[in-house]
Amino acid sequence: MRADKARNRDAVLAAAGRLFAEATDPDQVSMDAVAAAAGVGKGTVFRGFGDRHGLIRELYDDYATREFRTLPDNVLDVLTRTWDFKRTHRVLTLALEREGFTSPYRNDSYDRLHAHLTELVTRARGPRNAGFLAHALLAAVRSDLVEYLRERPGVDPREGLRDLVVSILGPESAYQGRGDENPR
Amino acid sequence: MRADKARNRDAVLAAAGRLFAEATDPDQVSMDAVAAAAGVGKGTVFRGFGDRHGLIRELYDDYATREFRTLPDNVLDVLTRTWDFKRTHRVLTLALEREGFTSPYRNDSYDRLHAHLTELVTRARGPRNAGFLAHALLAAVRSDLVEYLRERPGVDPREGLRDLVVSILGPESAYQGRGDENPR
DNA sequence: ACAGTAAGCGGACTAGTGGTCCGTTTCGAC
DNA sequence: GTCGAAACGGACCACTAGTCCGCTTACTGT
Secondary structure (H helix, E strand, C coil): CCHHHHHHHHHHHHHHHHHHHHCCCHHHCCHHHHHHHHCCCHHHHHHHHCCHHHHHHHHHHHHHHHHCCCCCCCHHHHHHHHHHHHHHCHHHHHHHHHCCCCHHHCCHHHHHHHHHHHHHHHHHHCCCCHHHHHHHHHHCCCHHHHHHHHCCCCCCHHHHHHHHHHHHHCHHHHCCCCCCCCCC | CCHHHHHHHHHHHHHHHHHHHHCCCHHHCCHHHHHHHHCCCHHHHHHHHCCHHHHHHHHHHHHHHHHCCCCCCCHHHHHHHHHHHHHHCHHHHHHHHHCCCCHHHCCHHHHHHHHHHHHHHHHHHCCCCHHHHHHHHHHCCCHHHHHHHHCCCCCCHHHHHHHHHHHHHCHHHHCCCCCCCCCC
């Protein structure tokens, strides 16, 4: 890989990250703007990432792999971390989950998260429907639901998430393997 | 309301319904195409529905109010009906849930469904977090998850949904008020 | 050191979108 | 039948993702 290519790649990711962080709506961030902010031509952006969706996905994965290098061994902690992550990277996550057909689930970060949760669910209640239940748990922290509840002070998502996890795993398993961050 | 307006309105809704039903991806259906298929000018479409999102929402509500005129008094039945509805109106639902920022939840059909489920959940386990749990239940039948699992034969969503509902409501409440369609 | 070459660059260009605007037509009240 | 307002329709606009190709640049072998 040529040096300039690598340099440009980094510049584009950095610029895109900044723009998405500043925006309040995904489609405020155009590919033109990304290219301009990175100080490269538009062709370079598309050559490097294929298309808009590719850029978004790579950027998201970048953040996600850093954030989820280690996954807690407790479902509630996983979901809480995910929830927080999505609030932090609001606009980017909205972009990822909204773009193109079916795509929110075709994504390495999602797969890893889902596999991990499936394992935890299996450990707690056996393999029956563990895959679906893991999907359901992740659906409860979908970015637009997060966003929607954020502006609706009536509902407390933390509490709700806890109840959901306790319901699915049972009270014993729900609190097992809990990290220090939220002791019991 | 002038006669021509009403006539055009119907024509546009019918045309849009047909186009979405035939499409495999929401953005295969352009506003131009809708106008052309309805035999009216583009201006008429936009005057009648405001913008693309307005058209999609009205069309969706049209189908939804017809389908959900009466709601079953059983959570699992509600979710199953919703799931089926979304499979039937795949592309339209994808369009609705994907368009614009936060919007999937700002929608009469969603509100009605959510209110009804909140009531059922409250009846089964009290008002604590009932609102959030109702959101979580509906999140499990999000259209793109439906779509994703549709092509993944490993996971059985019916079974999974049943387990999810039983977990949240408890086995007794889960089967109460069940319609004939799935007699225990 | 330097020439040769392939990889990479960039921005003008294209095709197509949602949405607007306004001169023209049509409806329906009187 | 007349007339004003309501509704129409399609040319038009602004803007987007994505392409394309002449030009530049970084590496490789000698």
